Amino acid sequence: MTSVAAAVYAFPSGWNATVAHADLTRVIDTAAANSCRTFPPVSAKWVRNHYRWIVWKRAALIRAYAVAHDAQNGTYTLRGGTSDAVVQVSVPWTESAVLDQLRYRYEREVHRAHRSVLMKVLEKDEAAHRAMVLCVARRTGPAAIEVTDGWYSAVAQLDGTLARALDRGRLAVGSKVAVWGAQLAASAGDGPVEATAALDAAADFEPDGTEVPLGSTVPALRLHANGVKPARYDARLGAAASPLLPLALRGAAPQGGLVSAVRVQVLRKYPVQYQERRGDGTRVTRNTRDERAAEREYNDQVLAQHCARHVSGAAVVNMEDEELARMCVTGAVDQVVQGADGVERQRILDRLAALPEKVVHEAREALRRQVTPLVRIKVACVMPVGARGGERVRTAVVTCWRPDDALLGEVVEGRCFEVQFLTVSGTYRDQLRFSTMRGTRWRRIDVPAGVRSVFTPRVLLDDYRTLATASAGTEVDLTGVIVEAHFVQGGPTMELWVMDATGVGFVCIKAMERVRLAAFHDRYLAVAGTPITVRNAALAGRIGAVPELRTSYDESEFSVGAAATGKAKLDVAAAVARLDVARHPMRDVDWDAFFASSAGRVDNDE
Missing domain, CATH: 2.40.50.140 (Nucleic acid-binding proteins)
Structure with missing residues (x-):
């Protein structure tokens, strides 16, 4: 049974929303005469609205959880819960049960001034962006649905992400959703009862994409994907217990x-x-x-x-x-x-x-x-x-x-x-x-x-050999000495070839011109041996055996010191030779022989 069919459903005896209105009016008049008081009457629209949701709710429960039917008493036995706690109840599918529910809603809404969350929102006595748990009653257009809190309903206009979820079936009729951040998109001056009556008078959504001709006075909510997520099957409809939806x-x-x-x-x-x-x-x-x-x-x-x-x-x-x-x-x-x-x-x-x-x-x-x-x-x-x-x-x-x-x-x-x-x-x-x-x-x-x-705590690397096992995209902080610094031919990118404290590890740091201007003085480009500290550089790949790091102006930090002199210059000169080998690795390199040679040997004399 759909929510639209529930509004016009008639029991085998012919009892429907019209008869229910007459019976409820008679009950109210009798109670008023017995108590010598005057009770406000109810309209046919009010009865039809609540009749619709009462019948649809009971039909959905019976369809989902019924395990036995007593035709003589008109009751269904429902079984639910978990494997550890099985709950079994009887739900009557009779005219008197629906009338009792109508009497209960009349008592809550008229005598005790209870209003559901959607009623407050549509009457603009509650912010539309508050957290709510609603149920999808039906699809009313390519990107529109009707949602209900069990008492009243409203048309909800969906954004592109939710509309795609609706097409894929992720957002289906009968599912409960937790809603936050909704917006009231149209005037709510006519009230929720008149809006629901206008919805009932509209035709169902056609498969060819024809949109339902809703009235101009129908209140509509705008729902956004970041403010909608599935709710538990047993979540209580209405105002959500938590004000936020993480x-x-x-x-x-x-x-x-x-x-x-x-x-x-x-x-x-x-x-x-x-x-x-x-x-x-x-x-x-x-x-x-x-x-x-x-x-x-x-x-x-x-x-x-x-x-x-x-x-x-x-x-x-x-x-x-x-x-x-x-x-x-x-x-x-x-x-x-x-x-x-x-x-x-x-x-x-x-x-x-x-x-x-x-x-x-x-x-x-x-x-x-x-x-x-x-x-x-x-x-x-x-x-x-x-x-x-x-x-x-x-x-x-x-x-x-x-x-x-x-x-x-x-x-x-x-x-x-x-x-x-x-x-x-x-x-x-x-x-x-x-x-x-x-x-x-x-x-x-x-x-x-x-x-x-x-989370990985920050570590200031001074030994680049640990980067051999790091994955692409890893952010690192390092310190070292500039061996070479030059612009890449044909672009604004500058390459910094940096040596670690061990003297055998190298990295290539690629920085855009804007980063260079913010971090360096031009004189540093021509001076090798300048100490440098780089933070928030991302591992991008490798150039030969040398890890390649990329920096960002928004995230990376550079700190440079004075140019090295004396012995440090000799160390850097020897490092250049080692860097050339690292950039262009060769098979079967005898590193001991290389460092013993004149290119790899560092002269300690000043």
Whole structure:
């Protein structure tokens, strides 16, 4: 029995929703006469709505769990539960049982002012984004379904991800779903009863894709993939017990809307960066070093523009508030005050004292660069085994906008958090990218039982032989000495050939030109023997026997020292020969003979 057929179902005696309305009205009138009170009447629409859901619920229970039928009493024996606790109950399939349910709902809704969660949402007395458990009643269009909380229903418009799940049968009629972050897409002024009546009057969805002609006043919810996940078969319909729906990283969709919560472990916390929004709408992201340089350059330009003008003291006194405020913010007015005599200086100071603070604040904001600090954090999913997406560890990068010192101190590598209220900004290199919002919260949690931690503490490598067994994509921190540094022919990529502390291990670090400009001075390119420390470099492959690392401007850090001299230079000169062999490995190389030769021997004399 479908939910639409339940609304017009008639028992063998001919008892249906119309007769039920008459019987319920008679029961209400009798109770009012016996108690000498006046009870509100019920409409035929109200009875038909609840009749529909009562009949559909009982039919679904009988169809799923019935093991015996007593035709004389009209009852079905249901059996359910688990192997350890079997539950067996009798459910009557009679007119009196449905009427009793109607009387119960009338008592709850009319006398006790109970309202279901969908009724509150449709009447705009409850936020539509709250957590709910709903049941899919029917499909009403290519990307639309009717959902119910057991009391009332509404049309739900699906996004692309949910629409594909509907086509594949992952989202099926009769299944329960936990919903969070829904949006009320249409007017709910007519109320849930009228909306349900309009739904019943519409035709069923046609297989050829024809959409159901719903009324313009039917309230509709917009559902997003990141706010919908399957609920247990025994979950209670209505308001969810938990206000949030933790989602596995594997289940997050790039275009699926907001994510209520994810449970993750911090793998890496990258350096703080700064994103500037320019006047033409473009954005540029800089690291701390570049941001300081850009700030100094901007201040020098602004100061030069206002100080280039030769303004007299009389002109300052008669100047408009806005222009004078700009001179105060840039410091250009200080030069005019210093060059004025006693009387004129006092007039200028009096004029500055009368300048409204609001104007000065507006001028300061107008001249201020629109720079937003951010920090990127690499995380791994810690959903328990058996949960959605818990079988395979998935990583993602969370961009925290405007992080404060408390957050930076709390979010430490290796800790686990439940991060609440995120947006999915897209994917990059097959990795999800999340962004925080104003209401994002980080709640520290323990590592859930049964979850395999993939966190690896940072180790500053000074022996590169351990990279022989590392897999591609592994992030490493290392220190060493630059042996060679040059640009790759035909592109902006720079290659740094670095030697470890043992003198026999080498790596090739490939960095884009932007990284080079942020980390190096040009003189380092021509000087071998420069100590270098690199953090957050990713293993990309091998060049001969030498591991190849790639760096990113957003994640990697470089730290270089002064050029080596004396003995270190001789060590580097010998290292170049060893590096050539490592880059172009040959079979059956006699390393002992090589190091004993003039190319491999290091002269210890100064």
